[in-house]
Amino acid sequence: MSATLPPTSRLVSLGLCWAIALVAQPSSPPLDPAPLYVESSIVNAASPKTGSLAPNTLATIFGQFLSRSTRAVSADDIRSGVLPTVLPGTGVRVLVGGLPAPLLYVSPNQINFVVPANLLAGATDIRVGIDSRFGPSVRVHLVDAAPALFPLNPEFVLAVHAVDGTLLSPTNPARNGEIVTIYATGLGAVNPPAASGQIVLQAAGLVRRREFRVLIGGWELPDE
Structure with missing residues (x-):
């Protein structure tokens, strides 16, 4: 009966007998798993x-x-x-x-x-x-536009006083007639068009601006 040796082994003579010596082969490093998401x-x-x-x-x-x-x-x-x-x-x-x-x-x-x-x-x-x-x-x-406001926390959206950039909060609220800035994304195309990844240093007009509505406490703000 014959036997097949593993490819990484060899026979070694020990005088009256034979022994099988296994030769360790360097292993390849494990591959990183592919990114996983749905x-x-x-x-x-x-x-x-x-x-x-x-x-x-x-x-x-x-x-x-x-x-x-x-x-x-x-x-x-x-x-x-x-x-x-x-x-x-x-x-x-x-x-x-x-x-x-x-x-x-x-x-x-x-x-x-x-x-x-x-x-x-x-x-x-x-x-x-x-x-x-x-x-x-x-x-x-x-979609053409998918507006969403950035949250400050689970209770409030991120908004600041336009005059000094400080955060709006229960202890630092907005006053009647004051201009405030809210932060959003997904507002769609702008005019003039922005190149992909281009950081715009000044305000750009929204192509669909007339379709947007801003409501505070259920009241729609006038378009200015």
């Missing part, structure tokens, strides 16, 4: 609701294995006023409809990005990659 974990950054994405919207992906490290965009990463599509040293990229999305923050469980401004409303795919390893292609639906 449609319901891709949301408007100001709202946990899914299906609230529009071009030029701040968005968040929650998942696992999204990055090997944690990194936020810095001033040194911004070139010619444009946000990077890969944060240096991370290899992380987000593709929306095949276009690289500007990135603000990456971590193993969360990515904050900007939906490319030059996309149109309709069905599109989102993928997360680290170097050459990509997660699943997830289908999402973009």
Whole structure:
């Protein structure tokens, strides 16, 4: 009867007998798992609701294995006023409809990005990659506008006094007739159009401005 030796073994003579010596072979390092996420974990950054994405919207992906490290965009990463599509040293990229999305923050469980401004409303795919390893292609639906207000906490939205930038709060409330600033995303296209990832240094008009309504305590504010 014959036996087949493992490919990493050899026969060694010990005089009157033979012994099998196993030769250790170097093993390949384990591969990093691919990014893991689903449609319901891709949301408007100001709202946990899914299906609230529009071009030029701040968005968040929650998942696992999204990055090997944690990194936020810095001033040194911004070139010619444009946000990077890969944060240096991370290899992380987000593709929306095949276009690289500007990135603000990456971590193993969360990515904050900007939906490319030059996309149109309709069905599109989102993928997360680290170097050459990509997660699943997830289908999402973009709308023309998906307005959402950034929260200060579970009770209040983020708003400031326009005159000095201090936060509105129960101890620092707005007065009748005062101008306040609220922070939102998903307001849709602007005029003049903004390039994807371009940091705009002055106010840009909203293409759909006349369709927006702002209500406080159920009362609609006049359009000015």
